[in-house]
Amino acid sequence: MKRRDATLALAATGLAAAAWAQGGPAEGRHYARLAQRLPGAPGKIEVIEFFFYKCPHCFAFDPLLEAWVRQLPADVSFRRVPVGQQAMLKLHARTYYALEAMGALTPAVHGGIFNAFHRQGVDANDEAAITALVGKLGVDAAKFKAALASFGVQSRLAQGQKLAELSGADQVPALVIGGRFRTGPGMGGNANQSEATQGQQALAVADFLIKLSREKG
Numbered sequence: 001m002k003r004r005d006a007t008l009a010l011a012a013t014g015l016a017a018a019a020w021a022q023g024g025p026a027e028g029r030h031y032a033r034l035a036q037r038l039p040g041a042p043g044k045i046e047v048i049e050f051f052f053y054k055c056p057h058c059f060a061f062d063p064l065l066e067a068w069v070r071q072l073p074a075d076v077s078f079r080r081v082p083v084g085q086q087a088m089l090k091l092h093a094r095t096y097y098a099l100e101a102m103g104a105l106t107p108a109v110h111g112g113i114f115n116a117f118h119r120q121g122v123d124a125n126d127e128a129a130i131t132a133l134v135g136k137l138g139v140d141a142a143k144f145k146a147a148l149a150s151f152g153v154q155s156r157l158a159q160g161q162k163l164a165e166l167s168g169a170d171q172v173p174a175l176v177i178g179g180r181f182r183t184g185p186g187m188g189g190n191a192n193q194s195e196a197t198q199g200q201q202a203l204a205v206a207d208f209l210i211k212l213s214r215e216k217g
Contacts, residue, residue, distance in 0.1 A: 025204075
Protein backbone atom coordinates (compact mmCIF):
# COMPACT_ATOMS: atom_id res chain seq x y z
CA MET A 1 0.00 0.00 0.00
CA LYS A 2 1.30 3.43 -0.92
CA ARG A 3 1.51 5.92 1.91
CA ARG A 4 -0.56 8.50 0.05
CA ASP A 5 -3.41 5.99 0.20
CA ALA A 6 -3.29 5.78 3.99
CA THR A 7 -5.94 8.38 4.75
CA LEU A 8 -8.43 6.82 2.33
CA ALA A 9 -7.74 3.39 3.75
CA LEU A 10 -8.11 4.68 7.30
CA ALA A 11 -11.56 6.04 6.47
CA ALA A 12 -12.63 2.43 6.05
CA THR A 13 -12.11 1.86 9.78
CA GLY A 14 -15.53 3.41 10.24
CA LEU A 15 -16.95 0.53 8.23
CA ALA A 16 -14.92 -1.94 10.27
CA ALA A 17 -16.13 -0.35 13.49
CA ALA A 18 -19.73 -0.84 12.37
CA ALA A 19 -19.10 -4.58 12.57
CA TRP A 20 -18.87 -4.24 16.35
CA ALA A 21 -22.37 -2.75 16.64
CA GLN A 22 -23.75 -6.05 17.87
CA GLY A 23 -21.81 -6.78 21.02
CA GLY A 24 -18.38 -5.38 20.16
CA PRO A 25 -15.07 -7.17 19.63
CA ALA A 26 -14.73 -10.48 21.42
CA GLU A 27 -12.09 -11.00 24.11
CA GLY A 28 -9.96 -14.00 23.24
CA ARG A 29 -10.56 -13.52 19.52
CA HIS A 30 -10.11 -9.86 18.59
CA TYR A 31 -8.08 -8.90 21.63
CA ALA A 32 -6.42 -10.40 24.70
CA ARG A 33 -6.40 -9.21 28.29
CA LEU A 34 -2.88 -9.00 29.74
CA ALA A 35 -2.04 -11.11 32.77
CA GLN A 36 -0.70 -8.04 34.57
CA ARG A 37 -1.15 -4.37 33.87
CA LEU A 38 1.83 -2.64 32.30
CA PRO A 39 3.05 0.74 33.57
CA GLY A 40 2.11 3.63 31.32
CA ALA A 41 2.17 7.37 30.86
CA PRO A 42 0.58 9.07 33.93
CA GLY A 43 -2.85 10.52 33.24
CA LYS A 44 -2.99 9.03 29.75
CA ILE A 45 -4.35 5.98 28.03
CA GLU A 46 -1.16 4.74 26.42
CA VAL A 47 -1.07 2.87 23.13
CA ILE A 48 2.16 0.97 22.42
CA GLU A 49 3.02 -0.55 19.07
CA PHE A 50 5.50 -3.43 19.08
CA PHE A 51 7.17 -3.77 15.69
CA PHE A 52 10.42 -4.34 13.84
CA TYR A 53 11.62 -2.72 10.65
CA LYS A 54 12.18 -5.89 8.64
CA CYS A 55 8.62 -7.12 9.28
CA PRO A 56 6.53 -6.84 6.07
CA HIS A 57 3.30 -6.81 8.07
CA CYS A 58 4.59 -3.87 10.14
CA PHE A 59 5.47 -2.07 6.92
CA ALA A 60 1.95 -2.61 5.55
CA PHE A 61 0.36 -1.50 8.83
CA ASP A 62 2.52 1.58 9.36
CA PRO A 63 0.76 4.10 7.05
CA LEU A 64 -2.63 3.15 8.50
CA LEU A 65 -1.26 3.49 12.00
CA GLU A 66 0.37 6.85 11.26
CA ALA A 67 -2.92 8.29 10.00
CA TRP A 68 -4.80 6.87 13.00
CA VAL A 69 -2.29 8.29 15.50
CA ARG A 70 -2.73 11.79 14.08
CA GLN A 71 -6.41 11.61 15.06
CA LEU A 72 -6.00 10.33 18.63
CA PRO A 73 -7.79 12.34 21.35
CA ALA A 74 -5.88 14.36 23.92
CA ASP A 75 -6.14 11.74 26.66
CA VAL A 76 -4.36 9.09 24.55
CA SER A 77 -0.59 8.87 24.10
CA PHE A 78 1.29 6.72 21.60
CA ARG A 79 4.77 5.26 21.36
CA ARG A 80 6.56 2.54 19.45
CA VAL A 81 8.71 -0.21 20.92
CA PRO A 82 11.00 -2.05 18.46
CA VAL A 83 11.47 -5.72 19.31
CA GLY A 84 13.36 -8.83 18.23
CA GLN A 85 15.87 -11.26 19.69
CA GLN A 86 18.10 -11.76 16.63
CA ALA A 87 21.27 -9.67 16.44
CA MET A 88 20.04 -7.88 13.30
CA LEU A 89 16.71 -6.99 14.91
CA LYS A 90 18.44 -5.75 18.05
CA LEU A 91 20.61 -3.53 15.84
CA HIS A 92 17.52 -2.08 14.18
CA ALA A 93 15.91 -1.55 17.59
CA ARG A 94 19.04 0.30 18.75
CA THR A 95 18.82 2.34 15.55
CA TYR A 96 15.29 3.42 16.47
CA TYR A 97 16.31 4.39 20.01
CA ALA A 98 19.46 6.17 18.83
CA LEU A 99 17.48 8.26 16.36
CA GLU A 100 14.91 9.00 19.05
CA ALA A 101 17.62 10.08 21.50
CA MET A 102 19.08 12.40 18.84
CA GLY A 103 15.71 13.98 18.08
CA ALA A 104 16.15 12.69 14.53
CA LEU A 105 13.29 10.19 14.45
CA THR A 106 11.10 12.17 12.07
CA PRO A 107 8.30 10.55 10.04
CA ALA A 108 10.52 10.92 6.96
CA VAL A 109 13.40 9.02 8.58
CA HIS A 110 11.16 6.37 10.13
CA GLY A 111 9.34 5.84 6.83
CA GLY A 112 12.62 6.01 4.93
CA ILE A 113 14.01 3.04 6.87
CA PHE A 114 10.89 1.01 6.16
CA ASN A 115 11.02 1.94 2.46
CA ALA A 116 14.72 1.08 2.20
CA PHE A 117 14.09 -2.42 3.50
CA HIS A 118 10.80 -3.23 1.77
CA ARG A 119 10.85 -1.24 -1.46
CA GLN A 120 14.51 -0.70 -2.25
CA GLY A 121 15.88 -4.09 -1.18
CA VAL A 122 18.45 -2.60 1.20
CA ASP A 123 20.14 -5.04 3.60
CA ALA A 124 21.46 -3.02 6.53
CA ASN A 125 22.54 -5.85 8.79
CA ASP A 126 25.59 -4.32 10.46
CA GLU A 127 26.47 -1.01 12.06
CA ALA A 128 28.33 0.32 9.03
CA ALA A 129 25.40 -0.39 6.71
CA ILE A 130 22.75 1.05 9.03
CA THR A 131 24.89 4.16 9.58
CA ALA A 132 25.19 4.61 5.82
CA LEU A 133 21.43 4.20 5.45
CA VAL A 134 20.46 6.81 8.04
CA GLY A 135 23.16 9.10 6.65
CA LYS A 136 21.42 8.99 3.26
CA LEU A 137 18.23 9.98 5.08
CA GLY A 138 19.89 13.16 6.35
CA VAL A 139 21.01 12.00 9.81
CA ASP A 140 24.42 13.10 11.15
CA ALA A 141 26.41 9.85 10.89
CA ALA A 142 28.97 10.67 13.61
CA LYS A 143 26.30 11.61 16.14
CA PHE A 144 24.31 8.54 15.21
CA LYS A 145 27.26 6.20 15.78
CA ALA A 146 27.84 7.72 19.21
CA ALA A 147 24.17 7.41 20.15
CA LEU A 148 24.03 3.82 18.85
CA ALA A 149 26.82 2.79 21.25
CA SER A 150 25.49 4.74 24.23
CA PHE A 151 24.47 3.24 27.55
CA GLY A 152 21.10 4.98 27.30
CA VAL A 153 20.25 3.19 24.06
CA GLN A 154 21.33 -0.16 25.49
CA SER A 155 19.10 0.46 28.51
CA ARG A 156 16.13 1.36 26.30
CA LEU A 157 16.68 -1.84 24.33
CA ALA A 158 16.57 -3.96 27.48
CA GLN A 159 13.50 -2.14 28.77
CA GLY A 160 11.69 -2.61 25.47
CA GLN A 161 12.46 -6.32 25.37
CA LYS A 162 11.15 -6.72 28.91
CA LEU A 163 7.99 -4.77 28.06
CA ALA A 164 7.34 -6.95 25.02
CA GLU A 165 7.79 -10.06 27.15
CA LEU A 166 5.32 -8.82 29.78
CA SER A 167 2.80 -7.87 27.10
CA GLY A 168 2.84 -11.34 25.56
CA ALA A 169 3.40 -9.80 22.13
CA ASP A 170 4.71 -12.88 20.33
CA GLN A 171 3.82 -11.57 16.88
CA VAL A 172 4.09 -8.14 15.31
CA PRO A 173 2.69 -5.66 14.70
CA ALA A 174 0.93 -5.67 18.06
CA LEU A 175 -0.85 -2.90 19.94
CA VAL A 176 -1.15 -2.72 23.72
CA ILE A 177 -3.84 -0.33 24.95
CA GLY A 178 -4.02 1.14 28.43
CA GLY A 179 -1.52 -1.40 29.72
CA ARG A 180 -4.35 -3.94 29.86
CA PHE A 181 -5.26 -5.17 26.39
CA ARG A 182 -3.42 -6.42 23.31
CA THR A 183 -4.63 -6.55 19.74
CA GLY A 184 -3.18 -6.39 16.24
CA PRO A 185 -3.80 -7.15 12.57
CA GLY A 186 -3.11 -10.83 13.20
CA MET A 187 -6.00 -11.22 15.68
CA GLY A 188 -9.57 -11.98 14.68
CA GLY A 189 -9.02 -11.89 10.94
CA ASN A 190 -8.94 -14.64 8.35
CA ALA A 191 -6.64 -15.74 5.57
CA ASN A 192 -8.86 -14.19 2.88
CA GLN A 193 -8.54 -10.65 4.23
CA SER A 194 -6.03 -8.20 2.81
CA GLU A 195 -3.37 -6.68 5.04
CA ALA A 196 -5.20 -3.35 4.76
CA THR A 197 -8.47 -4.89 5.96
CA GLN A 198 -6.75 -6.62 8.86
CA GLY A 199 -5.04 -3.37 9.80
CA GLN A 200 -8.30 -1.43 9.66
CA GLN A 201 -9.98 -4.02 11.86
CA ALA A 202 -7.14 -3.86 14.40
CA LEU A 203 -7.48 -0.09 14.64
CA ALA A 204 -11.25 -0.38 15.08
CA VAL A 205 -10.60 -2.82 17.94
CA ALA A 206 -8.02 -0.39 19.37
CA ASP A 207 -10.65 2.37 19.33
CA PHE A 208 -12.99 0.05 21.23
CA LEU A 209 -10.25 -0.75 23.78
CA ILE A 210 -9.41 2.93 24.27
CA LYS A 211 -13.05 3.56 25.11
CA LEU A 212 -13.09 0.53 27.42
CA SER A 213 -9.93 1.75 29.17
CA ARG A 214 -11.45 5.19 29.59
CA GLU A 215 -14.58 3.73 31.19
CA LYS A 216 -12.59 1.51 33.56
CA GLY A 217 -10.30 4.36 34.60
